[in-house]
Amino acid sequence: MAPNFAACGILFENNLEDLYANYSYSGPVSGVLRTGDRPALITLAGCELLCGVGNEYYPWKEASNTITTWILPVIGMLLQAPFESNKFRKTMFALCRWVGSPIVSLSYILWNIKVTGKCALLVDMATRYEEVPDEESEFSQMRDSFYILSVMNQYAIKARMPGVEAEKLLRIALFSDSLKLVPSEDETRSLVKRRRKLAKSLREGRKRGIVPVFISLMWFLFSLGLSIQTAFGQLGENATAHDLALGLLLGWLPVLLLSGIVDRNPVATDDIRLKLNRLLDAIRLALLNPDLRITYMRDTGRTPQDFAWTMHLSNEDYFREDFFTAFAGQGRVRWHYGVAHPILAGIENSFVAEYGRDWLRDAEEARNKLVLGPKTISGLRWFDPREIWQMISAIAVVTGTAGGAFILSYWTPTVGLGCRSGGYMIFVVNGLVLLTVELLVWWLVPESSMSSDWLRHYAPEDTLTRIGSNIEHRLHLAESNKWTLTARKVVHRMISFWLQLTPRDRIEVLLLRPVEVINSVWLCYIISAQTFGSYRNCRCMASVWGGHGGYIDFESAFWYRSHGVLHFWSSGTSLSCAVMAISFAYIVFEWCTQSHLSTEDYGKASRGLRRTRTFKKCTAWLRDAPKAIIEVIKVLRFKMLGGKVKYGRRSVVWKSYTKQYHGLPQVIQGWGIPGAEEDHDLLPGRKDSANSTVMQTLRPPSEAHSKSSARGSSDVTEGIPVRYFSTP
Numbered sequence: 001m002a003p004n005f006a007a008c009g010i011l012f013e014n015n016l017e018d019l020y021a022n023y024s025y026s027g028p029v030s031g032v033l034r035t036g037d038r039p040a041l042i043t044l045a046g047c048e049l050l051c052g053v054g055n056e057y058y059p060w061k062e063a064s065n066t067i068t069t070w071i072l073p074v075i076g077m078l079l080q081a082p083f084e085s086n087k088f089r090k091t092m093f094a095l096c097r098w099v100g101s102p103i104v105s106l107s108y109i110l111w112n113i114k115v116t117g118k119c120a121l122l123v124d125m126a127t128r129y130e131e132v133p134d135e136e137s138e139f140s141q142m143r144d145s146f147y148i149l150s151v152m153n154q155y156a157i158k159a160r161m162p163g164v165e166a167e168k169l170l171r172i173a174l175f176s177d178s179l180k181l182v183p184s185e186d187e188t189r190s191l192v193k194r195r196r197k198l199a200k201s202l203r204e205g206r207k208r209g210i211v212p213v214f215i216s217l218m219w220f221l222f223s224l225g226l227s228i229q230t231a232f233g234q235l236g237e238n239a240t241a242h243d244l245a246l247g248l249l250l251g252w253l254p255v256l257l258l259s260g261i262v263d264r265n266p267v268a269t270d271d272i273r274l275k276l277n278r279l280l281d282a283i284r285l286a287l288l289n290p291d292l293r294i295t296y297m298r299d300t301g302r303t304p305q306d307f308a309w310t311m312h313l314s315n316e317d318y319f320r321e322d323f324f325t326a327f328a329g330q331g332r333v334r335w336h337y338g339v340a341h342p343i344l345a346g347i348e349n350s351f352v353a354e355y356g357r358d359w360l361r362d363a364e365e366a367r368n369k370l371v372l373g374p375k376t377i378s379g380l381r382w383f384d385p386r387e388i389w390q391m392i393s394a395i396a397v398v399t400g401t402a403g404g405a406f407i408l409s410y411w412t413p414t415v416g417l418g419c420r421s422g423g424y425m426i427f428v429v430n431g432l433v434l435l436t437v438e439l440l441v442w443w444l445v446p447e448s449s450m451s452s453d454w455l456r457h458y459a460p461e462d463t464l465t466r467i468g469s470n471i472e473h474r475l476h477l478a479e480s481n482k483w484t485l486t487a488r489k490v491v492h493r494m495i496s497f498w499l500q501l502t503p504r505d506r507i508e509v510l511l512l513r514p515v516e517v518i519n520s521v522w523l524c525y526i527i528s529a530q531t532f533g534s535y536r537n538c539r540c541m542a543s544v545w546g547g548h549g550g551y552i553d554f555e556s557a558f559w560y561r562s563h564g565v566l567h568f569w570s571s572g573t574s575l576s577c578a579v580m581a582i583s584f585a586y587i588v589f590e591w592c593t594q595s596h597l598s599t600e601d602y603g604k605a606s607r608g609l610r611r612t613r614t615f616k617k618c619t620a621w622l623r624d625a626p627k628a629i630i631e632v633i634k635v636l637r638f639k640m641l642g643g644k645v646k647y648g649r650r651s652v653v654w655k656s657y658t659k660q661y662h663g664l665p666q667v668i669q670g671w672g673i674p675g676a677e678e679d680h681d682l683l684p685g686r687k688d689s690a691n692s693t694v695m696q697t698l699r700p701p702s703e704a705h706s707k708s709s710a711r712g713s714s715d716v717t718e719g720i721p722v723r724y725f726s727t728p
Contacts, residue, residue, distance in 0.1 A: 003052035005536070009554025012042055012050060023050060025551035031415035031568070039559065041551040047538035058533035062239065066531045070247055073223045074527075077216045077253060082207070082260040082330050084269055093513065094332050099523060100516035102252050103431040104438055106394035108331035109256065111387055112263040113590050115153050115340045119146040120594040121654060122344070122352060126360040129613055129656045132606045138363040140602065141192055144199035145174045147597050148276075151202050153340035154265065154329035155273055158318055159502060163379020165312045167342060169319070170380075173283040174343075175370035178299040181286045191283070198279055203600040205266045213261055217254050223247065228573060232566075241569060242420060245408040246530045248576040249424055251401030255583040260330055262591045264598075269327035277321045284313045284320075300368070334508060335442050342380050343373070348652050350374040358658045383442075391435070397583050402428045404576025411568035413553055413560065417546030419535045423526045430519040437512060445503050617656045627653065 012023070023046025029038060042050070057063075081098065083091045098105045123143050133139040149170075157166065172179060174195075181189045188194060224247050231240040266272040286292045287310045297307065313319045328336040351369040352359045360366050402424050409420040417425070471491050501509065529535050543549030593612045599605035 002054045003056050003537070005051055005056055005541075005554070008047070008051035012046075013040055013554060022046065027550070029415070029551070030548060031411050031413060031565075039553050039555045041553050044538055044542040044544060044550050044552070047542065047552050051538060054537065055534055056536040058239075058531075058536070063532050066243055066246070069223050069227060069243065070250070071527065071531065073216070073220045074250060074253065076219055077257050080213045080216050081257055082263075082265045084265070084327065085267075090332070094330075096513075096516045096520045097331065098256060099253075100518070100520035101431055101434045101512075102256060103391075103394045103398045103435045104334075105331035106252070106256050106259070106397060107387075107391045107435070108336060109259045109263050110390040110393055112153060112329060112338065113259060113587075114390060115338060115344065116150045116262065116597070117590055117594055118344050118348075118651075119150045119340065120597040121652060122146055122347065123597060124609060124612065125352065125357045125652060125654065128358050128658055129617070132609055135602045138360060141177070141195070142175075142360060143597065143605075144195050147199050148195060148202065148279075149174055149340050149343065150597065151266070151272065152276055152324070153338035154263075154327060155276065155324035155339075156326050156328040156333050156336055157324055157339060157380070158322075161318050161323075161380070162312055164377050165309050165319075166323075166339075167346075167373070167377055167380050168309055169280060169283060169287075169313065170339060170343060171371050171373055172287070173280055175367055176296075177367060179283065179286055179296045180292050181282050182289060182292065184282075194279060194282065198275055200600070201275060202266070202272060203598055205268060205272060206598055206600075207264050207267050210261055213257065217258060220254050224251075224577075231569065231573075241408055241412045242530055242535075244569075244573065245405040245420065245424075246527065247405075248408065248573065249402050249405035249427075249526070251404070251576050251580045252398045255397050255401075255580065255587070258584065258587050262587060262594060263330055265327065265329050273324050273327065274321075277323050280323045281319075281321045288313055300371075334438060334512065335504060337380075337383075339380050341384060342378065345384065346373040346377065353652045356652070356659045357655055395432070395435070397579060398431060399428055400579030401576045404572040404574075404579075407572030407575065408569055411572075412565070413555070414541060414543045414549045414551060416543030416549035418543030418549065419540035419545075420526075420530070421543075422545040423522070423529075427519060427523055427526065430515065430522070434512060434515060434519070437507075441504055441507050445507065613656070616654055620654075620656070623654075 023042050025041035025043045025046075029041070058066075078095070081095070083094065123139075123146050126142055127133060127139055152170070173191075177192045179191050181191060181194065183189060188197075227240075227244045227247050231244040287296075287307070293307060293310065297304065326333065328338075347370055350373065351366070406421050406424045409424065410417065498506070535541075538552065541552050592608075593616070596605045596608040596612060599608060
């Protein structure tokens with residue numbers, strides 16, 4: 001028979017003299033029950049004997065209230081997740097990864113958002129604060145290039161791809177405008193036009209559906225507000241507190257799904273992958289063509305030694321139309337780092353961070369810098385410690401929201417670690433374990449082959465392969481029938497599948513993926529148990545997991561309210577809500593400041609960029625404190641290491657002003673050039689035509705570069721191209 005705790009409490013309190021000696025609890029207590037007038041408490045053994053050992057499930061009225069308050073909004077949000085169409089198996093594994101390993105998934109998503117934000121920042125900083133050139137400018141071409149790079153970052157490449165050669169190929173594909181492509185019937189030979197066409201296609205194929213995501217988020221936030229009002233309106237009611245804790249536990253879920261708006265996936269991921277691969281294959285074929293390569297070397301002033309690396313492009317095992325192998329955005333693929341950050345880091349460290357705003361003022365020099373990269377190219381696979389910040393942020397989001405739920409359940413009498421708070425803790429600990437294992441595998445296990453003796457020794461390859469081979473051999477010896485024939489095919493396919501896996505893939509199949517599924521099922525159990533009342537039994541109510549508790553009280557909400565339960569509930573609620581609010585603000589900020597990169601209409605993108613610049617200028621003071629702290633750390637590190645490290649920031653920092661540019665072409669004082677008298681007023685502070693300063697390029701550019709710059713104007717006077725710039 002199911003227990004009735006209300007009747008049991010009345011029986012215990014009204015027959016205290018008879019039951020007190022055997023069932024009353026007189027040990028230490030915590031929380032609101034520590035006061036001197038603590039109520040009558042019954043021991044766990046007394047509760048099970050007096051009340052029963054089963055569960056007192058919630059009536060349908062209360063269960064349906066939880067369903068409409070939390071389960072339906074959560075399902076509505078999950079339906080807006082960035083799934084891939086017509087890929088059920090991948091969809092289910094992705095769902096288990098997002099739900100079962102939220103810390104790892106959010107780490108990858110935040111990193112992709114960081115990289116995309118860097119692309120948008122470099123586009124923003126390419127011109128002066130007040131300038132947004134037209135659609136035919138160099139600025140527009142750079143906007144296309146960086147957007148293509150941000151899309152490429154969502155795709156995985158081959159495990160054994162030569163990193164240095166791959167990075168050089170990507171740099172030429174993205175930033176060169178001099179390379180002529182192999183003639184084709186359906187494609188232009190102009191690399192700039194090919195990029196423009198591809199960028200247009202990518203923007204058109206970008207997944208929409210932002211409004212439904214925001215509606216689902218509003219539904220969740222409305223449910224959260226309603227639950228908070230109900231819990232604090234009926235202060236002390238355990239059921240309302242636990243319902244609120246359930247919502248706080250899931251507070252990381254809208255953060256993860258909302259971040260998918262910024263790290264947005266294309267509608268047809270495979271089609272986009274083919275288009276990216278076709279572009280890179282066209283570049284590869286052009287570089288392998290002797291005539292086109294010689295022309296490109298002549299136009300760029302480089303030597304054959306500079307293109308010695310192109311001989312590796314003839315290896316079609318790596319460089320052919322499957323450069324990018326699979327879509328890996330939104331944390332779908334483990335150990336996905338992306339191709340964008342190494343390229344962006346090289347651009348910043350060697351060029352843009354020093355120049356600052358208006359780095360595209362000399363388009364020819366800027367393109368050369370972007371194509372060549374730093375002096376030493378490390379390739380596409382290297383770990384940047386700055387990624388640790390995204391991991392810390394993901395840990396803070398998940399542990400912060402779940403921590404508020406833990407506080408609510410832990411400090412709601414009976415105080416202690418019980419089924420609810422312990423269940424929350426297990427879910428978060430599993431997420432942290434998955435993060436730790438993935439980091440260790442990323443660090444210790446190679447992508448393709450077993451290079452370490454101890455890894456080879458402890459790898460389960462031989463054992464599992466031997467077991468599978470033995471099973472297959474026994475099936476061949478057995479009498480042939482329909483069942484044995486089917487079993488042979490299944491075992492053979494499993495052995496073939498296993499032998500094709502890399503060491504990392506085997507760890508994923510044997511450990512990571514099962515734990516993610518288990519953690520997802522555990523979260524579903526927590527939700528269902530709270531919804532239907534599976535936690536309403538003596539052992540769960542006594543909170544005996546952590547060595548505390550061991551007793552149960554039967555007091556009313558009025559008693560809790562008068563003994564200070566508000567302090568504990570408000571602390572947990574404030575923690576979770578603060579974490580969610582900060583996360584939402586960051587994601588919305590990134591979405592607003594990056595949208596100009598992916599907006600299809602150039603006019604709307606220009607307006608968005610101007611608004612972004614205005615907003616960043618008005619809120620610059622908010623970023624001054626973190627910048628100052630970073631600068632102090634840089635200075636201290638520089639002094640502590642005795643000047644053995646490079647001084648200054650490696651990353652470009654957003655600024656509204658343009659620094660003095662020391663890399664312009666030769667400046668000639670007092671050299672009169674026909675027509676200069678009409679234009680020297682562009683130089684502020686120099687009103688006398690007799691002592692005018694004219695900045696001019698003496699070296700004629702190549703045909704590919706004889707176009708208008710990102711800003712300013714270009715004239716040709718007596719065969720000498722002249723470009724006028726205004727100083728800051």
